Amino acid sequence: MVAARTHPARSVATPVPGASWQAHVRDANQVSAQLHQIWRDYGAERNAASIAQTSSGTDLGTMPVARAATMNLISAARSRRDADRIRETIASLDEIRPSRATILYSDTSGPIDPASGLDVRIELLEQTSARGRPATVFECITIDVSAENEAQLASIASPLLMPDLPDVLWWATDPIDTSQLFTELVDVCDRLIIDSAMATQTAAGLRHLCSFAGEMREDVALGDLAWARLSPWRRLTTQFFDAPGTLPVLDLIDDVSITYGNSAHHWSGFSGALLYAGWLGSRLGWRTPGELLPVRGDPNVWRATLRAGSSGREREVSVTLRPTARPLAASTLLDVKLAADGGKAxxxxxDRLDENEISTSSDMPDAASIIRTVFAPIPGQADLLADQLRVFSRDPVFEAALLFAAWLAPSGFTGVAPR
Incomplete structure (x- = not known):
């Protein structure tokens, strides 16, 4: 057994002292003007510090600082708690950071306030230098309104986009949304990132995303954090069949069992399980006659019988999804089992062993069993978001898996066990 390793300590961006501002405003011009003023004051303070060091003859050296010039990141939430989570995630991004992060939220739990205007907080965040790179400074703007005034958010977000940079929308709430805010923000963005694990109705959420993916502009890329959580599971699955001798076994797979996370402390891993099954089905040319059905005697277990193979050589493929409350599964999978030809082939x-390791095993006739342990830490929210921020093209593999998953998803089931 390989000794468990952990993530290296993550450097979190912290507020630059004195480089912040908070007020109630009515238009974007006030925000833009204040941003310019904050940067002027920040630059003047750094210049003054450098001159003071030179005049005193000290050789402390002013650490170089770079202003991030990568992208505009707009994030949307429906509560202060989610807005705080978004800010924490953005501050924890490593190696890739937005030039300007704008967090929008309308507090649906707050009191009714028909008065117009927006509560705005601006701050400069600094990521300390590391591995020979200079420290990086970027902007974080938080804008909130009452639920009645949500339509104002889009009108202020668009003018705040920095020119000549890609625009990314991280919709960090339920992906089933047909609000004016969602529509207007998508219209100005080059990439949309959602998390299908947050859908309150999994089947409806996946089908909504399928419809949206089919209708959105060709230059808009859709990303899903639930799909990103599956990266090690998909990679390790493909490695089983890398060798030429094992490749034909793919055409004999007839039983798939997936255990997904279903804890009250995490978003459900049900959408991740469906996407994994959808990935297998779309890659291997399986066909589904209908959605998953509850197993008799255990309504928390779902099963579907798919079809595979060409006419005259068809076979059935059983796909079973089981929930678990084990924290290790978090919002994704705990284990996967694939059997070929009833296990004879x-x-x-x-299997997820702990927070840092996954175990794989393969048993085939006339071959020695292979068991190995792989370092695959459970990714945090910042890791998942960073991976998605590096992608700006459409992912046809994901979109095919999403379509298959939407076909499989049982209508009306949320992914949370009815206990």
Whole structure:
């Protein structure tokens, strides 16, 4: 067994002292003017510090600082708690940071306030230098309104986009949304990032995303944090069949069992389980006659019988999804088992062992069993977001998996066990 390793300590961006502002405003011009003033004051303070060091003859050296020039990131939430979570995630981004992060939220739990205007907070955040790179400074703007005034958010977000940079929308709330805010923000963005695990109705959420993916502009890329959580599971699955001798076994797989996270402390891993099954089905040319159905005697377990193979050589493929409350599954998977030809041609397993490691095993006739342990830490929210921020093209593999998952998803089931 390989000794468990952990993530290196993450450097979190912290507020630059004195480089912040907070007020109630009515238009974007006030925000833009204040941003310019904050940057002027910040630059003047750094110049004064450098001159003072030179005049005193000290050789402390002013650490170089770079202003991030990567992208505009707009994030949307529906509560102060989610807005705070978004800010924490953005501050924890490593290696890739937005030039300007704008967090928008309308507090649906707050008192009714028909008065117009927006509460705005601006701050400069600094990521300390690391691995020979200079410190990086970027902007974080938080804008909130009452639920009645949500339509104002889009009108102020668009003028705040820095020119000549890609625009990314991180919709950090339920992806089933047809609000004016969602529509207007998508219209100005080059990439949309959602988390299908947050859908209150999983089947409806996946089908909504399918419809949206089919209708959105060709130059807009859709990303899903639930899909990003599956990266190690998809990678390890493909590695089973890298060798030429194992590749034909793919056409014999007839049983798939997936255990997904279903804890009250995390978003459900149900959408992740559906996307994993959708990935297998779309890649291997399986066909689904309908959605998953509850297993008799255990309504928390879902099963579907798919079809595979060409006419005259068809076979059935059983796909089973089981929930678990184990925290290790978090918002994704705990284990996967693939069997080929009833297990006679091979059995392949992937199991999450702990927060840092995943175990894989393969058993095939006339071959030695192979068991290995792989370092695959459970990614945090900042890791997932950073991976998605590096992608600006559409992912046809994800979109095919999403379509298949939407076909499989049982209508009306949220992904949370009815206990």
């Amino acid at each position: 091979g059995v392949f397993k992937i």
